[in-house]
Amino acid sequence: MPGGRRKQRVSMADVAKLAGVSSQTVSRVANGQSGVVESTRELVLAAMRELGYRPNSAARSLRYGRFNTLGVILFGLSTTGNSRTVEAIATQAAAEGYAITLIPVGVPTQDNVLGAFTRMGELAVDGVIVIIEVHLLDAATVALPPGVHVVVVDSDAGDRYPVVDTDQADGARQAVRHLLGLGHPTVWHIAGPAESFSAERRAQAWRTVLEEAGRPVPAIGRGDWSAESGYRAGLALPDECSAVFVANDQMALGVLRALHERGRRVPADVSVVGFDDIAEASSFLPPLTTVHQDFAEVGRRCVQALLAQIGAGPAAPGTDLVPTHLVVRGSTTGYRSVG
Amino acid sequence: MPGGRRKQRVSMADVAKLAGVSSQTVSRVANGQSGVVESTRELVLAAMRELGYRPNSAARSLRYGRFNTLGVILFGLSTTGNSRTVEAIATQAAAEGYAITLIPVGVPTQDNVLGAFTRMGELAVDGVIVIIEVHLLDAATVALPPGVHVVVVDSDAGDRYPVVDTDQADGARQAVRHLLGLGHPTVWHIAGPAESFSAERRAQAWRTVLEEAGRPVPAIGRGDWSAESGYRAGLALPDECSAVFVANDQMALGVLRALHERGRRVPADVSVVGFDDIAEASSFLPPLTTVHQDFAEVGRRCVQALLAQIGAGPAAPGTDLVPTHLVVRGSTTGYRSVG
DNA sequence: ATGGGAAATGTTTACGCAAACATGTGGGCG
DNA sequence: CGCCCACATGTTTGCGTAAACATTTCCCAT
Numbered sequence: 195m196p197g198g199r200r201k202q203r204v205s206m207a208d209v210a211k212l213a214g215v216s217s218q219t220v221s222r223v224a225n226g227q228s229g230v231v232e233s234t235r236e237l238v239l240a241a242m243r244e245l246g247y248r249p250n251s252a253a254r255s256l257r258y259g260r261f262n263t264l265g266v267i268l269f270g271l272s273t274t275g276n277s278r279t280v281e282a283i284a285t286q287a288a289a290e291g292y293a294i295t296l297i298p299v300g301v302p303t304q305d306n307v308l309g310a311f312t313r314m315g316e317l318a319v320d321g322v323i324v325i326i327e328v329h330l331l332d333a334a335t336v337a338l339p340p341g342v343h344v345v346v347v348d349s350d351a352g353d354r355y356p357v358v359d360t361d362q363a364d365g366a367r368q369a370v371r372h373l374l375g376l377g378h379p380t381v382w383h384i385a386g387p388a389e390s391f392s393a394e395r396r397a398q399a400w401r402t403v404l405e406e407a408g409r410p411v412p413a414i415g416r417g418d419w420s421a422e423s424g425y426r427a428g429l430a431l432p433d434e435c436s437a438v439f440v441a442n443d444q445m446a447l448g449v450l451r452a453l454h455e456r457g458r459r460v461p462a463d464v465s466v467v468g469f470d471d472i473a474e475a476s477s478f479l480p481p482l483t484t485v486h487q488d489f490a491e492v493g494r495r496c497v498q499a500l501l502a503q504i505g506a507g508p509a510a511p512g513t514d515l516v517p518t519h520l521v522v523r524g525s526t527t528g529y530r531s532v533g
Numbered sequence: 534m535p536g537g538r539r540k541q542r543v544s545m546a547d548v549a550k551l552a553g554v555s556s557q558t559v560s561r562v563a564n565g566q567s568g569v570v571e572s573t574r575e576l577v578l579a580a581m582r583e584l585g586y587r588p589n590s591a592a593r594s595l596r597y598g599r600f601n602t603l604g605v606i607l608f609g610l611s612t613t614g615n616s617r618t619v620e621a622i623a624t625q626a627a628a629e630g631y632a633i634t635l636i637p638v639g640v641p642t643q644d645n646v647l648g649a650f651t652r653m654g655e656l657a658v659d660g661v662i663v664i665i666e667v668h669l670l671d672a673a674t675v676a677l678p679p680g681v682h683v684v685v686v687d688s689d690a691g692d693r694y695p696v697v698d699t700d701q702a703d704g705a706r707q708a709v710r711h712l713l714g715l716g717h718p719t720v721w722h723i724a725g726p727a728e729s730f731s732a733e734r735r736a737q738a739w740r741t742v743l744e745e746a747g748r749p750v751p752a753i754g755r756g757d758w759s760a761e762s763g764y765r766a767g768l769a770l771p772d773e774c775s776a777v778f779v780a781n782d783q784m785a786l787g788v789l790r791a792l793h794e795r796g797r798r799v800p801a802d803v804s805v806v807g808f809d810d811i812a813e814a815s816s817f818l819p820p821l822t823t824v825h826q827d828f829a830e831v832g833r834r835c836v837q838a839l840l841a842q843i844g845a846g847p848a849a850p851g852t853d854l855v856p857t858h859l860v861v862r863g864s865t866t867g868y869r870s871v872g
Numbered sequence: 873a874t875g876g877g878a879a880a881t882g883t884t885t886a887c888g889c890a891a892a893c894a895t896g897t898g899g900g901c902g
Numbered sequence: 903c904g905c906c907c908a909c910a911t912g913t914t915t916g917c918g919t920a921a922a923c924a925t926t927t928c929c930c931a932t
Contacts, residue, residue: 216882251657253918255591277616284637293634298623318590421816448816477760477787479818555912592888
């Protein structure tokens with residue numbers, strides 16, 4: 195029964211023996227180097243096919259000192275932003291000849307982050323992209339093995355590492371100004387969790403715009419990014435609220451439901467703006483006005499920044515902001531004083 | 534300028550020299566083997582810390598012949614199911630001491646799939662999980678390098694590989710039976726793309742239940758899983774439709790919007806059932822009755838099945854189905870004859 | 873024909889780690 | 903007091919690859 199017991203992997207030496215050449219010649223053929231006569235090349239290729247030869251990447255990595263792999267440390271793929279960013283990273287990395295290794299951190303405790311960083315030090319990666327939006331990163335950065343190339347997404351570590359991020363603040367500004375421009379006296383805000391940098395940055399921008407416009411700053415609402423939490427926050431909005439900027443689209447969905455249940459029409463009575471522009475936003479009832487994030491571009495820039503580091507040595511800290519833009523749909527309209 | 538040029542990585546030999554022991558002793562300490570006296574261990578650990586030693590996983594892999602890494606081939610993380618399955622896979626793999634490498638296939642053409650499989654052959658992975666729901670897999674399987682351990686998700690490759698999948702058919706049956714049980718004369722269906730196995734299996738089960746119940750089988754609608762396509766399909770539903778089973782929650786969202794625009798109330802005039810139970814489903818207007826999929830369990834079983842193969846040799850083909858269950862919310866209600 | 877030289881191919885070596893085997897060291901027991 | 907054994911530590915070796923260097927081949931110019 196052939197194949198019952200898996201044979202050893204085929205090495206260059208095996209191919210060389212079958213082809214009757216030296217293993218170095220096999221190596222040359224495998225790497226497409228010149229200096230191998232056509233007939234020999236054919237011979238070697240035939241032997242490779244016959245034996246099903248596949249290069250051993252461990253040996254190759256050992257030889258070259260590089261893995262052609264990037265690590266991505268994150269908490270979860272469940273948030274829209276993360277999965278889309280990771281997808282873009284994977285795609286861009288593949289285009290550059292790199293594979294990506296996922297290093298999930300289960301629960302966002304500091305211990306776990308430290309553990310992931312430690313493990314990562316032993317992983318076969320040439321560089322790391324950290325997608326950890328919470329403040330935990332602060333304390334953990336000290337544990338990052340020295341000499342490891344790092345790019346951080348969505349954080350305020352811009353003083354220590356190269357950071358790529360969506361221009362959260364500008365997106366929030368656009369959202370709030372849009373609502374003020376529609377004549378609303380002020381704008382309520384339902385923010386994400388306090389530990390999140392994005393949430394803080396969006397909330398901060400919201401507050402600043404209101405203050406600069408001399409408008410009252412209403413009490414802030416809080417959610418945990420989930421639609422359910424948005425629903426609860428929506429129920430808590432006061433009756434005089436005519437415009438609300440919600441920190442992400444999922445929570446905005448919950449807000450729409452809460453307002454609906456309270457008999458408040460959107461946008462006639464209340465205008466709602468979200469953030470992210472998830473694919474479903476245009477199918478909400480009503481279609482959601484929201485801030486579009488270019489996750490793909492974030493992923494792309496991450497990879498480029500990291501590869502640049504790997505190629506040219508450590509990069510200067512700093513923040514690279516990807517622009518956002520407001521997409522106006524049906525959930526916002528001009529202010530009409532409430533009876 | 535120290536650090537301007539990155540120093541060579543620290544090897545066991547460096548640590549050994551500093552600690553004044555042999556590299557083998559360093560190896561023993563690094564792997565926590567017994568047979569090293571405490572004082573020596575301390576010495577070595579101190580040297581490791583001082584030099585910032587980190588084991589080289591390429592050398593380790595070369596030595597052991599294993600990578601402790603699993604590959605995941607997929608088209609994209611943009612679908613809810615994929616990203617949640619991948620997350621579960623990553624988590625479970627991490628718990629078992631394995632990292633996971635993502636191998637994205639950009640556009641689902643056969644060439645690209647073949648390319649990914651070829652590349653994968655050269656990747657540093659001990660096994661592969663294939664998450665490719667479309668029929669393209671058929672032709673591509675021939676390209677899977679022999680001797681590579683494989684588990685497939687969401688496919689009909691059960692005759693060739695071990696397959697783990699959600700029990701699509703049973704979920705669809707529950708959905709349709711629920712609607713019939715509410716008194717609806719028949720049930721419309723908006724299916725996913727024809728190339729998708731899941732879509733086909735859900736549609737097939739829908740048809741079978743109707744036929745077994747002796748009900749008329751209405752013309753099938755089609756979408757591409759997106760909310761937008763669900764919207765279009767919803768606009769196309771005939772007026773006499775009182776119950777519709779939509780192949781995923783995103784499309785169901787679009788259907789809800791379409792029905793709303795047409796002035797048809799849900800669930801009073803039309804009952805709607807989705808599939809997936811995404812987190813947002815409970816915040817739709819109205820909250821969506823849908824079939825819950827346990828993506829986490831799928832991911833877990835994938836990893837377990839794959840590791841079992843790696844440990845014990847090739848596994849028999851076959852399909853491992855993860856149960857689903859219907860979650861009844863506000864989008865379905867008893868049939869009332871229309872006008 | 874013959875020497876020179878370029879092109880083709882072969883041989884040696886090191887990458888970092890750890891198993892297998894070899895050596896050293898000290899303590900217990902007859 | 904001496905022998906032997908258990909345990910600590912050192913040395914050798916090979917995993918698969920490819921750079922660096924060595925050798926062979928063969929064609930061409932003289």
